[in-house]
Amino acid sequence: MSESYRILEHTADIGFEAYGATREEGLANAAIALTSIITDPDSVAVKNKHTIEVSAGDWEQLLVRYLNEVLYIIDGESFLPAKADVKLQEDYSLIAVLYGETRTEDHDVRTDVKAITYHQLKFEQVNNGFIVRVFVDI
Amino acid sequence: MANLESIGKYRYRLSKTYREGMKSDGRIYANEKLLEAITKDQTLDQVANVAMLNGLVGDSIAMPDAHQGYGFCIGGVAAVDPDEGVVSAGGVGFDINCGVRLLASPFEVSDIRPHVDNLLEELFKAIPCGTGKEGKRKLSEKEIHDVLQNGAQWAVQQGYGEDIDVSRIEENGTIKSADATKVSNRAKQRGIKQLGTLGSGNHFLEIQVVESVFDDEAARVFGLHEGQIVILIHTGSRGLGHQVCTDYLDIMQQGLKKYKISLPDRQLACVPVRSEEGEGYLKAMAASANFAFANRQMITHWTRGVFNRLLKNGNLRLVYDVAHNIAKFEKHQTDKGEREVLVHRKGATRAFPKGHPDVNEEYRGVGQPVLIPGSMGTSSYVLAGEENSMRESYGSTCHGAGRAMSRKKASRDISANELLQQLNQKGVKVRGASKRGLTEEQPDAYKDVESVVDVVHEAGLSRKVARLIPIGVIKG
Numbered sequence: 001m002s003e004s005y006r007i008l009e010h011t012a013d014i015g016f017e018a019y020g021a022t023r024e025e026g027l028a029n030a031a032i033a034l035t036s037i038i039t040d041p042d043s044v045a046v047k048n049k050h051t052i053e054v055s056a057g058d059w060e061q062l063l064v065r066y067l068n069e070v071l072y073i074i075d076g077e078s079f080l081p082a083k084a085d086v087k088l089q090e091d092y093s094l095i096a097v098l099y100g101e102t103r104t105e106d107h108d109v110r111t112d113v114k115a116i117t118y119h120q121l122k123f124e125q126v127n128n129g130f131i132v133r134v135f136v137d138i
Numbered sequence: 139m140a141n142l143e144s145i146g147k148y149r150y151r152l153s154k155t156y157r158e159g160m161k162s163d164g165r166i167y168a169n170e171k172l173l174e175a176i177t178k179d180q181t182l183d184q185v186a187n188v189a190m191l192n193g194l195v196g197d198s199i200a201m202p203d204a205h206q207g208y209g210f211c212i213g214g215v216a217a218v219d220p221d222e223g224v225v226s227a228g229g230v231g232f233d234i235n236c237g238v239r240l241l242a243s244p245f246e247v248s249d250i251r252p253h254v255d256n257l258l259e260e261l262f263k264a265i266p267c268g269t270g271k272e273g274k275r276k277l278s279e280k281e282i283h284d285v286l287q288n289g290a291q292w293a294v295q296q297g298y299g300e301d302i303d304v305s306r307i308e309e310n311g312t313i314k315s316a317d318a319t320k321v322s323n324r325a326k327q328r329g330i331k332q333l334g335t336l337g338s339g340n341h342f343l344e345i346q347v348v349e350s351v352f353d354d355e356a357a358r359v360f361g362l363h364e365g366q367i368v369i370l371i372h373t374g375s376r377g378l379g380h381q382v383c384t385d386y387l388d389i390m391q392q393g394l395k396k397y398k399i400s401l402p403d404r405q406l407a408c409v410p411v412r413s414e415e416g417e418g419y420l421k422a423m424a425a426s427a428n429f430a431f432a433n434r435q436m437i438t439h440w441t442r443g444v445f446n447r448l449l450k451n452g453n454l455r456l457v458y459d460v461a462h463n464i465a466k467f468e469k470h471q472t473d474k475g476e477r478e479v480l481v482h483r484k485g486a487t488r489a490f491p492k493g494h495p496d497v498n499e500e501y502r503g504v505g506q507p508v509l510i511p512g513s514m515g516t517s518s519y520v521l522a523g524e525e526n527s528m529r530e531s532y533g534s535t536c537h538g539a540g541r542a543m544s545r546k547k548a549s550r551d552i553s554a555n556e557l558l559q560q561l562n563q564k565g566v567k568v569r570g571a572s573k574r575g576l577t578e579e580q581p582d583a584y585k586d587v588e589s590v591v592d593v594v595h596e597a598g599l600s601r602k603v604a605r606l607i608p609i610g611v612i613k614g
Contacts, residue, residue, distance in 0.1 A: 011179055012205055012212065012541040038269075060404070061391060068384055075377050076328050078270065109269045110574050112338050114380040115232040117208040118387070118404035137208060137232045137380075138339060138545075 005033035008135070013119070015135030024086040024094075026123070026130035027063070031070045031084040031098060034116075037136065038074060039109050044082035047101040055093035062092045063123045063132060067116040070098065075112065078103040111138050139177065142166075148202075148597045152185055159402065160189040165197040167531075167597050169589060172202045175542060179206035181213075187402045188216050193223020193411075195472050195479050199531055201486055202593040203540035203585060207231070209405030212485035212541075215534045217470065218411065220480050224399065225416045226408035227386040227423075229482035231463045234382060234423055235430035236341075236374030237308075238509040239459035240520065241438060242360075243367040244451055247347045247609070250367045254610045256448055257345060258569040264440040265343065267336035267614040268572060275436075277330045285333060286318035286326075289428030290459075293435035299442075299456075303435065305498050307459040308488060311431040313466075317421035321378070322385050325422075329378030329429055334436040338575055338614035341373040342511075343437070345610035346518060352602040356504040356522045360457050362604050369454060370518055370606065371437055372511050374463070375430035382426045386419040411480055420465065427464055434459055457520075458507035460487050462537040468496075470532050481532045489523035489535035489600040497523070508600045510591060513539050513584035514568070514576075514613065515561045518606045519591045526598030535600040536591070539584035548583035549574060561611075570613035579613065 005018040016033035020026030035041045052069040056062035066086075073079045081098035088094050103109070114137040122133035141156035145165075150173060152164030164185035168176055176182065181204050188210055189198035195217045204213030209228030216229060243250075250257070266273060277285065284292050290304050290311025304311040318326075336343060348366045351357040362368070375382075390407035393399070393415045399408065409415040438456065446452025465482045472479065490497050492505040501507060505522035512518045516539070527533050543551075552560075554573035557580050561568055570576045595602050 007546075009544045009546045010206070011544055012207065014545065057392075061388075065388065068388070072324060072328075072381070076324065076381075103270060110572065111578075112269045112377075114377075115384050118391075118407070119208040121404065135208070 004029040007037065013135050014138055015133065018132040019129060021129040023130050024088055026132045027066060027086040027094065028084040030067060030132045030134065031081055034067055034070055034113065034136070035081050037113055038111060039080060039107050041082050043107060044080045045101050046082050046099045050077065050079055050098045052096050052098070057092060059092065059123045060121050062094065064116050064118060064121065066094060066096065067134060071113060071116060073098060080107060113138050148593045152182055154189060157186040160186055162189050162194055163197050164189055164200065166200045166204065167593055168202045169593055172585065172589060172593065175585060176200065176204055181206050181211045184211040185214065187406055188214060190402060191216065191218065191224055191226065191408060192399065193219040195219050201536040203536045203538055203590045205540045207484065209403055210484045213536065214484045215486045215531055216482045217479040217532045220411045220467065220478060223411055223480065224408035225411045225419060225465060225480060226406055226482065227383050227390055227419055228405045228407060229484055230423060230465050231484050232380045232383040233374040233463055234379035235427035235461045236463045237430060237434065237459060237461040238511055239371045239434045239438065240457040240509050241369040241441065241454040242362060242457050243369065243445065243454050245367040245449070246365050247367060250345065251609070253448060254345065254567050257444065258567060258610045258612060260444045260448060261343060261441060261612055262569045264444050265336055265437050265612065266334065267612060269338045271335050272331045273334035275334055277333060282326050282330050283318045285432050286321055286425035286428055287316055288312050289431040290435040293432040298436045298439035303456045305500065306456045307431055308461055311435065313424035313427050315421060316424035316428050318425050320418045320422040321382055321425050325378050325381035325385065328381050329376065332376040332378065333429065333433055335376060336373050336437065336614045337376055338572065340579055341614050342514065343612040344370045344608045346370055346606040346608045348604050349517065349607045350605045352604065353522065356603045359501055359504045360507055360520065360603065361455055362457070362520065368606060369441055370511060371434055373433060373437065375426045376433065378429050379426040382422050386422065389415050423465060427461060431459065458509060460509050462487055468533060471529065479532065481534065483534055485537045486534045487537045488533055489527040490533050491523045491525045491528060508535055510536060510587065511538050512587035513581045514579050514611055515564065515566050515581045515608060516587055519587065519602060520604040520606065521591065521600040522603050524598045524600050527600060531599055535594045539587040539590060541583060542585045543583040545578040548580050549577040551582065552577055552580055566608050566611060568611045568613065576613055
């Protein structure tokens with residue numbers, strides 16, 4: 001697939017679809033798609049990293065818990081990710097490394113994302129890979 | 139639509155035949171035009187989904203400003219039986235106690251017009267706003283605990299305001315059932331940084347003029363008159379509330395299996411009110427609501443400081459402060475007589491009528507003030523609670539204009555400079571943290587607040603007291 005994610009927008013909703021040849025790639029692209037709602041990921045330098053570990057009872061829950069962690073790093077730790085590496089452990093468990101930099105006044109931050117939702121959530125295998133769909137509350 | 143019928147003036151019934159599994163009907167307050175907007179998105183499906191919740195008492199209700207949300211629609215009201223029913227974190231939403239506060243000034247519009255630019259500049263400096271802005275007061279662990287337990291009363295004890303202020307806040311600014319130990323450390327960490335901040339998105343502070351008064355007696359009791367300058371503050375519990383909702387949505391997801399609850403939408407995740415998880419959520423939600431009351435109290439204090447410094451009079455009387463996103467135990471009339479129910483209000487306002495014991499004594503003769511912010515640059519309303527709200531909508535009314543256009547389209551349709559020029563021509567000055575944020579919140583992105591208010595007025599859920607128009611706006 002050529003694009004790694006795209007933004008979805010309806011009346012009061014904003015969300016994204018992220019794509020990957022593997023689940024891991026889909027999850028990594030989802031973190032950058034989330035960042036792209038907040039700021040331009042291309043404007044973020046790779047200076048340091050945050051590692052997160054998440055486990056869950058099913059794929060959808062893993063996706064939401066993982067993005068909740070990413071969002072906490074963004075909002076709670078003022079860290080902007082530009083790149084993510086995701087390694088699945090056993091089923092429904094992952095370790096992700098987020099590469100980026102601490103937010104400064106120079107970053108053009110468009111909006112806060114309040115939270116990740118389960119609204120029309122999707123994490124599915126398609127013909128040539130995986131598709132993630134998430135809506136967020138802003 | 140076959141399952142949707144008019145049931146008298148401004149009321150529509152969504153029959154429980156609309157979706158399998160609905161335990162009761164949906165009821166929508168709207169005129170024809172608003173109903174048309176409501177049927178265009180997933181609002182009706184969400185009203186139907188709420189009607190499937192265990193222990194729902196009466197109908198699943200949508201106000202005229204309803205639009206599609208996550209799980210519940212925005213503008214939704216649902217009452218549940220505390221013993222047989224469920225509590226849903228999604229039924230309150232991520233911005234717990236997002237709400238509105240109105241301050242009445244001793245100034246007339248002519249006193250303030252020449253000072254609007256200066257006031258906006260100084261308010262913008264005094265009140266942290268926009269994305270990522272941290273509060274001015276760094277809290278200790280002990281202090282965040284006290285904020286969560288005591289809300290606006292904590293703020294007043296710390297010198298942010300006067301004792302009399304708290305009597306003019308829903309719940310006196312402190313929900314007593316709050317338990318800070320039910321709030322995660324992560325939520326507290328976000329709260330420590332963000333107490334005393336306005337935030338971004340649709341949150342704002344506006345300098346407004348009382349443009350017309352519809353109910354002389356209520357306006358007099360609320361301390362409002364035509365031509366008077368007032369301040370409207372719209373913000374909530376910030377990252378703390380978002381984190382609490384996120385935490386408990388996860389806990390409730392796990393509870394679904396434990397309590398054998400099946401749902402049409404995972405965002406509706408819920409657990410029995412009387413379960414450990416349900417009680418934990420309600421205590422954490424109350425603590426988050428207290429945080430929001432304290433937040434608005436601190437912003438009030440700094441606003442008074444700016445008026446005092448610039449105009450030598452910071453006597454801004456707190457008129458009232460209401461929650462738009464909350465769940466509360468209240469006594470209501472039901473099919474089984476008067477009893478306590480848990481009322482979820484998601485984008486809806488409590489609207490207790492005159493004589494209700496929970497309305498502060500000062501206003502009990504006319505009914506509780508209801509504050510309805512319009513979109514940026516349009517009118518806002520002060521309403522008063524009416525009797526029909528107790529008979530029909532669990533003491534609830536609408537909360538605002540309701541979004542009608544996506545943020546992207548709103549930003550595409552107009553540039554920030556064009557918007558600022560248009561508003562300037564209308565006599566509205568704007569100081570915003572982000573230009574994009576401004577265009578996303580442009581007036582055309584929202585439904586017409588006038589028709590929303592007309593519907594709740596005609597339906598007798600609340601009555602019009604005064605219309606306010608902005609002359610200065612601070613946007614996050």
